[in-house]
Amino acid sequence: MEILKISENDFMSFLDKKIDEKAEKVIGVVKKGSHFVFNELESSDKLALDYDVTMLPPKKYFQPPKELLLKYKPGNPESYRAVNNCDPMAIVGIHYYDLAAIYMMDRAFSEGERDEHYMKKRDNSILVGLYPTKYFKYRFAKSVVRDQAYKVADLMMVKMNGDYVVEVVSEKGKDFIKGGNFIENTYTLQEIDDAKNKVKDDQKIPISVELIPDYLGKNHGHPVWEVFGEKCFSCGSCVLVCPTCYCFDVRDEVELNLEEGKRIRIWDGCMLEDFAVCADGHNFRKEKGQRFRHRIYRKGKHLPEKYHYFGCVGCGRCQYSCAADIAGPVKVIKYMEDNKQGGQNV
Ligand code: SF4
Numbered sequence: 616m617e618i619l620k621i622s623e624n625d626f627m628s629f630l631d632k633k634i635d636e637k638a639e640k641v642i643g644v645v646k647k648g649s650h651f652v653f654n655e656l657e658s659s660d661k662l663a664l665d666y667d668v669t670m671l672p673p674k675k676y677f678q679p680p681k682e683l684l685l686k687y688k689p690g691n692p693e694s695y696r697a698v699n700n701c702d703p704m705a706i707v708g709i710h711y712y713d714l715a716a717i718y719m720m721d722r723a724f725s726e727g728e729r730d731e732h733y734m735k736k737r738d739n740s741i742l743v744g745l746y747p748t749k750y751f752k753y754r755f756a757k758s759v760v761r762d763q764a765y766k767v768a769d770l771m772m773v774k775m776n777g778d779y780v781v782e783v784v785s786e787k788g789k790d791f792i793k794g795g796n797f798i799e800n801t802y803t804l805q806e807i808d809d810a811k812n813k814v815k816d817d818q819k820i821p822i823s824v825e826l827i828p829d830y831l832g833k834n835h836g837h838p839v840w841e842v843f844g845e846k847c848f849s850c851g852s853c854v855l856v857c858p859t860c861y862c863f864d865v866r867d868e869v870e871l872n873l874e875e876g877k878r879i880r881i882w883d884g885c886m887l888e889d890f891a892v893c894a895d896g897h898n899f900r901k902e903k904g905q906r907f908r909h910r911i912y913r914k915g916k917h918l919p920e921k922y923h924y925f926g927c928v929g930c931g932r933c934q935y936s937c938a939a940d941i942a943g944p945v946k947v948i949k950y951m952e953d954n955k956q957g958g959q960n961v
């Protein structure tokens with residue numbers, strides 16, 4: 616893998632050039648009040664790469680919260696037309712755990728039935744990763760993420776003094792940086808590695824992630840589900856901010872004059888009370904504890920069994936956004952460890 620470097624100032628000039636050229640939308644992290652969000656950039660002035668965490672992960676660009684799928688004229692089967700807005704985009708400054716989540720999303724939307732609405736947006740995107748430069752107290756990514764970021768990133772950046780070291784991961788990434796003042800790297804691999812690991816996580820999952828699917832399977836009846844479920848408000852914040860949650864609902868909206876119809880999909884979440892309501896009104900996860908267990912099982916059992924990676928990337932957003940202070944997987948597993956059934960959980 617080629618490793619280059621560029622000064623911070625030259626990187627900003629490079630981005631301004633990219634924004635002016637308009638070959639693709641340039642998206643980056645900007646400050647919003649006391650938080651950070653991914654947003655389209657009009658210039659590099661607003662770019663805030665020294666951030667702890669963004670409110671929402673970049674998945675919103677590939678699976679928008681509300682997405683138009685097709686338009687039609689009711690009663691006319693010939694009129695159905697798919698709509699897929701997928702302008703080219705480059706997203707700059709994605710932390711490695713959010714890249715790991717995109718890897719999981721890519722697999723979910725491409726294996727089996729390929730989802731063109733998601734995949735075309737991904738095919739038209741360039742992902743520029745960045746190792747975190749700021750501590751976030753709820754993050755535990757180091758204990759759960761392995762090598763996934765490099766499976767989807769086109770470029771990976773590491774901040775070093777006044778420079779960015781840039782690892783060129785893909786051909787797309789190589790093309791993207793053409794014309795910028797990227798020069799030969801002069802830092803040692805040890806120095807780069809140290810910079811990648813400079814920001815520590817205070818939190819970690821207390822048991823090895825490889826053991827968690829089995830661990831959860833054996834703890835289906837653990838009191839944690841009821842205890843934490845009791846405290847849950849069913850607000851759904853934990854699933855809506857999660858970079859590896861991808862559930863959605865599909866609805867048809869028809870104009871009152873019955874001339875035009877559109878099909879949309881919107882984010883949905885398993886922590887919401889009516890998520891598991893079937894056509895006859897039966898709710899197969901009626902109790903809050905059942906929904907709470909299901910969410911943790913998705914992250915720690917079902918997704919790892921399917922994709923061989925832990926289904927949570929340790930971003931900490933769920934714990935941060937939970938008014939009941941219960942949503943974080945670290946918190947859940949710590950509780951289980953502190954309250955072992957019969958002295959042993961596994
Ligand atoms: S479960 Fe929580 S910590 Fe894990 S990826 Fe989702 S939001 Fe982040």
Ligand code: SF4
Nearest residue numbers: 847848850851853937
């Ligand atoms: S954010 Fe907390 S309170 Fe809201 S649904 Fe998730 S676990 Fe329950």
